[in-house]
Amino acid sequence: MEKQLRSRQWFGKKGKDGFIYRAWMRNQGIPDDQFRGKPVIGICNTWSELTPCNAHFRELAESVKRGIIEAGGFPLEFPVMSLGETLMKPTAMLYRNLASMEVEEAIRANPLDGVVLMCGCDKTTPSLVMGACSVDVPAIVISGGAMLTGKFRGRDIGTSDLWRFSEDVRSGVMSEEELNEAEAGMCRSRGHCAVMGTASSMACMVEALGLSLPGNAAIPAADANRKVLAQLTGRRIVEMVHEDLKPSDILTREAFENAIAVNAAIGGSTNFVIHLLAIAGRVGVPLELEDFDRFSRQVPLIANLQPSGRYFMEDLYYAGGLPAVMKQIAEKLHGGCTTANGKSIAENIRTAKSWDTNVIAMADAPVNPQSGIVVLRGNLCENGAIIKPSAATPALMQHRGKAVVFRDIEDYKQRINDPALDVDANSVLVLQHAGPKGYPGMPEVGNLGLPAKLLQQGVTDMVRISDGRMSGTGFGTVVLHVSPEAAENGTFSLVESGDWISLDVENRRLELEVDDIELAERRKRKAAFQSPYTRGYVRLFVEHVEQADKGADFDFLKGSSGSQVTRDSH
Incomplete structure (x- = not known):
């Protein structure tokens, strides 16, 4: 026996309620047989x-x-x-x-x-x-x-090229006029x-x-x-x-x-x-x-x-x-x-087939044997962090370097191009307060642009770590979704410039090389995060959003609520 249509709870009703539901639909010139059965x-x-x-x-x-x-x-x-x-x-x-x-x-x-x-x-x-x-x-x-597919000077381009173009302009390889020309051909x-x-x-x-x-x-x-x-x-x-x-x-x-x-x-x-x-x-x-x-x-x-x-x-x-x-x-x-x-x-x-193995490779001859998402664990990310190996530089998949910490995206923007910034190609760029609560909203700022002085030296990638996200069009050796985020006062909030950080993708480890005693002292000195948002939806978001490792949904939206409507308004 076929299940009764849900819409019959409205359009199949008799009396005043059914009259209202149907009559006002008719003002669009719709015959009632369209929504009655x-x-x-x-x-x-x-x-x-x-x-x-x-x-x-x-x-x-x-x-x-x-x-x-x-x-x-x-x-x-x-x-x-x-x-x-x-x-x-x-x-x-x-x-x-x-x-x-x-x-x-x-x-x-x-x-x-x-x-x-x-x-x-x-x-x-x-x-x-x-x-x-x-x-x-x-x-x-x-x-x-x-x-x-976009077109620019005889080559195919797409959104991922935006990041390359941006770095090329910052390093002087590409002019603003060329960038404008590429812009016109990108989204055609x-x-x-x-x-x-x-x-x-x-x-x-x-x-x-x-x-x-x-x-x-x-x-x-x-x-x-x-x-x-x-x-x-x-x-x-x-x-x-x-x-x-x-x-x-x-x-x-x-x-x-x-x-x-x-x-x-x-x-x-x-x-x-x-x-x-x-x-x-x-x-x-x-x-x-x-x-x-x-x-x-x-x-x-x-x-x-x-x-x-x-x-x-x-x-x-x-x-x-x-x-x-x-x-x-x-x-x-x-x-x-x-x-x-x-x-x-x-x-x-069953009948699917690759018609161009340059685009869709065979399983026994893949584009890259390494893909997917790697989940990292360690004292820097107690509840996890992720990295996308297929978009990263192989030589940086195991790396140890000194942290250069930016407390938020505004701090990053103010200092990243400063010639006096204490950074080299071996450094690890760390961006804090880009997580669900700290920004708020967890923006796609994790694939930080490299320092201008390093771009001019020919550096094309560095290890970057943040509690934010990265655009799906982005690439690089970028560790993302660090949980708990800096605004939740986990270890990630305690990182300071000059700290040594070790990344070992093969062994799924991300470690801050600072002992527990020093971290405890830093935690005592650190003021708890206070959101400046006191009204409206943003306040609701900050108060109820879960961390990245849980999907950043609201804590009160877990589980299905069902389709039943229990009250009529008329």
Whole structure:
């Protein structure tokens, strides 16, 4: 017997309440048979002109609607807070949890039987997934797709080149005029970053988890097949409602393990860690920081994409897309996991093939045998820290150097280009107070630019450590997400310039070479962190955000809250 549609609690009511629910829908010129018996499908749209990556979503939503109508559903599009990575200050990450709360409450409060999540720019994907799986009605993701590969003076460029260009300008290798020319050629179509940055990593994450149709991750935004997939997604969500296939049926422990392995194979963003932990917390799946090391340790780098490789998302699609990557690591995946199309992972990737082994390598001849996320432990990061080996310099993976400490990002900006700064190529740059509470919001400032005087000497990488994050488009030997953060008064808050720090990636160690007695004395002298934020959402954030090793979600949002609405307002 088919489960009664949730929307019937609104549109199927008799008397005054039903009258109000139906009558006001009719003012849009909608016949009542559209919402009386058909599945009502919400289209959760993060379109915004302030989120350039998602600015084409109005048009994409029309394709979703066509699919829903074809399958016998009734589409209702609704907006939610859109998080634009490029424009929002102080950081879009500050608002990820807020957007997730809005999505959760918008779905629960309205007569929706299922929902299509339209997301693209970095934080829009995890926030929509976090919100939707908290309610746990049938849900499916359609990503916006990456932009076409940039062009500059006969070469392909992408967002990762921004960091190179910036250092080249600071070192005098590149002029401002050349930088302006590159800027004009970087973002030449709709879509999110053209590299395997956070946005693309999130699109791969939802496909690996099984929350989207196969092929979703890699189709470029400008390719007509993106609209085709959107229409098919619209059709499929209606079927999912009839099947009562919910996120909780898809997001099993095994699905999360698959996503970790896939993120390693694609050289995905370190931000993947913090978002996957948050999603797992919402669905009640136990996931720990060590799992990211454990389930990626033996997975080689298969996708040859910037910033860990050479090519771009457009190339990935034409080489076979994410299914072809997953095919190469099939033996490391749980092939029986259910996905949004009703088929298993194994079924979805059975016929996948790499059409260009320069882009999607074979498992026995990978781009790099070392990939994934390494979780570091030691007295400098009592609750862990992470590093992405595929983006780091091999010679720095085991390193010992003296700390050059910046107490916050403003301190860094004031001193980093000072010729008198006591720093050399062997030094370890340390940035404090860039964590969830200390900034607040945990910005992408972890891949600190190198001191100008060292750039002029030809230095291209140094060990950098922070309690903040790094852009998924970034690279370098960068230790991130140090937990507890400096604002939580852990050992990381006690580091001083001149202290010796040792990094040993192979042995998963990060140590501050200062004895416990001295650290205890420093702790006595150190004043406790006091947040200056006393009102509004930022105060709520600082008071309730968990540390990076827990996903930086709010402590009161753990577990699914369900879709039941207990009171009527009329």
